[in-house]
Amino acid sequence: MNPSVLVVEDDRALCDLLAWNLSAEGYDVRSTGDGEEALVMVREQMPDAIILDWMIEQVPGIEVCRQLRKDRETSKIPIVMLTARGEEEDRIRGLKTGADDYVTKPFSPRELMARVEALLRRARPSLAGDSLVFGDIELDPTSHRVRRDGEALHLGPTEFKMLRYFMERPNRVLSRQQILDGVWGMDSDIDERTVDVHIRRLRKAINRAQDVDPIRTVRAAGYAMDMS
Amino acid sequence: MNPSVLVVEDDRALCDLLAWNLSAEGYDVRSTGDGEEALVMVREQMPDAIILDWMIEQVPGIEVCRQLRKDRETSKIPIVMLTARGEEEDRIRGLKTGADDYVTKPFSPRELMARVEALLRRARPSLAGDSLVFGDIELDPTSHRVRRDGEALHLGPTEFKMLRYFMERPNRVLSRQQILDGVWGMDSDIDERTVDVHIRRLRKAINRAQDVDPIRTVRAAGYAMDMS
DNA sequence: CACTTTAGTGACGATCATGTGACCAGGGGA
DNA sequence: TCCCCTGGTCACATGATCGTCACTAAAGTG
Structure with missing residues (x-):
């Protein structure tokens, strides 16, 4: 998966220029000229980096920046801002x-590329972990977090244990009894049908x-999680 | 312990100016005008950040940079380079x-300060420095001080130990028992619910x-402090 | 197709875990 | 000594989560 970059810039020509250059370097690029929309897009797409013009419609860039920094989810996304020459105060406030x-501005696209690259190089290592990965689903046992496609999911304790049980045994059909033993413990005297209900809740949570x-x-046998 | 910065700059006047400004911001500053010496000093002192002029005696700045990046120990130290206006190629090669x-160059000292600060904020969590940094929260174990966004916070002794325990183990879910063991000591016979109350007090103090x-x-598991 | 078996689904009451404010005890400094 | 800060516990409020059930839908079977 290529690193993704969101470009927030209301000068259409400049925006396209950036998008073109970034794409050529192998980034997935999205763009918008509107601050409000930018906030929405960030939350939807969780880009790996953001290029943000300081002077855009609706919402000043600094406000967008502040909003993103306030939210736990988005506060760690590297932001490169674009400023007009000589606006030193703005730059300091921005930083x-x-x-x-x-x-x-004006700047050379090559230079901007180099800066984005430097930021990504610095920000990325934190993404690595000893987590279980299954297609686009990622489960980190130590931090107890589950993500699909990068988006955080909320699972209850039982759903979490169940998903983990499945992800540790991919492509295997697991009987309800096995699931009960593995997730609830060998000595639980719980109705097998309860597994069905939790499967439902798990599906609801991850899909x-x-x-x-x-x-x-798997009719008359159990459930399985497969790599398709 | 204050963050330390090494200034590598052979223009004596500029070097002093930087040192003076950085000191005023509370950094420990060392300086040299020589590239060879810079390499030695970095290894000896392991500064938290380096300000490096691109055009210095003996060894070109880019070479110093390359050397530092080669070594695992030093490769994570943030480097800010100083370049003359218009040397775009150099800047790109540098990045x-x-x-x-x-x-x-020429630049305003305030702007440089802001940039160094931004870099430290980003780089520090990975360093095992004296002072722990977590987003905008900063904890100094030696002086027993905690700041958020620069503003001093008041924590009781227990809350302080607790915050420290968390900051030394970012992104991990810590069970109440683990927290009791780590903060109160293995042999304390304290109710697990007490942890909840202290979590509340800690939250009240830092937010x-x-x-x-x-x-x-993390329901049914414990608490975690996360970075990403 | 009619019938049987198995799984999906929404609801419900019970329980559990955590948040929250209050209380009291101990201890150190004024 | 007295008072203020702090720490450990408790009781209660508040949701979140759980296990079960009754009913429906779907899948096999002959």
């Missing part, structure tokens, strides 16, 4: 607000609208 | 070599009105 870098369900029902 | 930032709570409750 203090939490921008990670800036480039002064968003557009997703395919990774859990396969 | 590609591993510099994290640059400032174009001001506008802040996001860095402590995540």
Whole structure:
């Protein structure tokens, strides 16, 4: 998966220029000229980096920056801001607000590329872990977090244990009894049908609208999670 | 312990100016005008950040940068390079070599300060420095001080130990028992629920009105403080 | 197709875990 | 000594989560 970059710039020509250059370097690029929309897009797409013009419609860049820094989910995304030459005060305020870098207009696209690259190089290592990965689903046992396609999912304790049980045994059909033993413990005297209900809850939690369900029902046998 | 910065700059007047400004901001500053010596000093002192002029005696700045990046020990130290206006090629080569930032001469000291600060904020969590940094929260174990966004916070002794325990183990879910063991000591016979109360007190102490709570409750498991 | 078996689904009451404010005890400094 | 800060515990409020059930839908079977 290529690193993704969101470009927030209301000068259409400049925006396209950036998008073109970034794409050529192998980034997935999205763009918008509107601050409000930018906030929405960031939350939807969780880009790996953001290029943010300081002077855009609706919402000043600094405000967008502040908003993003306030939210736990988005506060760690590297932001490069674009400022007009000579606006030193803005640059300082920007950096203090939490921008990670800036480039002064006019600038060379190559230079901007180099800066984005430097930021990504610095930000990325934190993404690595000893987590279980299954297609686009990622489960980190130590931090107890589950993500699909990068988006955080909320699972209850039982659903979490169950998903983990499945992900540690991919492509295997697991009987309800096995699941009960593995998730609830050998000596639990719980109805087998309860597993069904939890399977349902798990499906509900991990499958968003557009997703395919990774859990396969095996009639008269149990359930399995497969790599498709 | 204050963050330390090494200034590598052969223009004596500029060097002193930088040193003076950085000291005023509370950094420990060392300086040299020589590239060879710079390499030695970095290894001896392991500064938290380096400000590196691109055009210095003996060894070109880019070479110093390359050397530092080669060594595992030093490769993570943020480097800000100083370049003359218009040397765009140099800047790009610099960033590609591993510099994290640059400032174009002539520059305002305030801007440089802001950039160094931004870099430290970003780089520190990975360093095992004296002072722990977690987003905008900073904990200094030796002086027993905690700040958020620069503003001093008041924590009781227990809350302080607890915050420290968390900050030394970012992104991990810590059970109440683990927290009791780590903060109170292995042999304490304290009710697990007491941890909850202290978590509450800690939250109250570190979160001001506008802040996001860095402590995540993991139902049926414990608490975690996360970075990403 | 009619019938049987198995799985999906929504609801419900019970329980559990955590958040929250209050209380009291101990200890150190004024 | 007295008072203020702090720490450990408790009781209660508040949701979140759980296990079960009754009913429906779907899948096999002959």
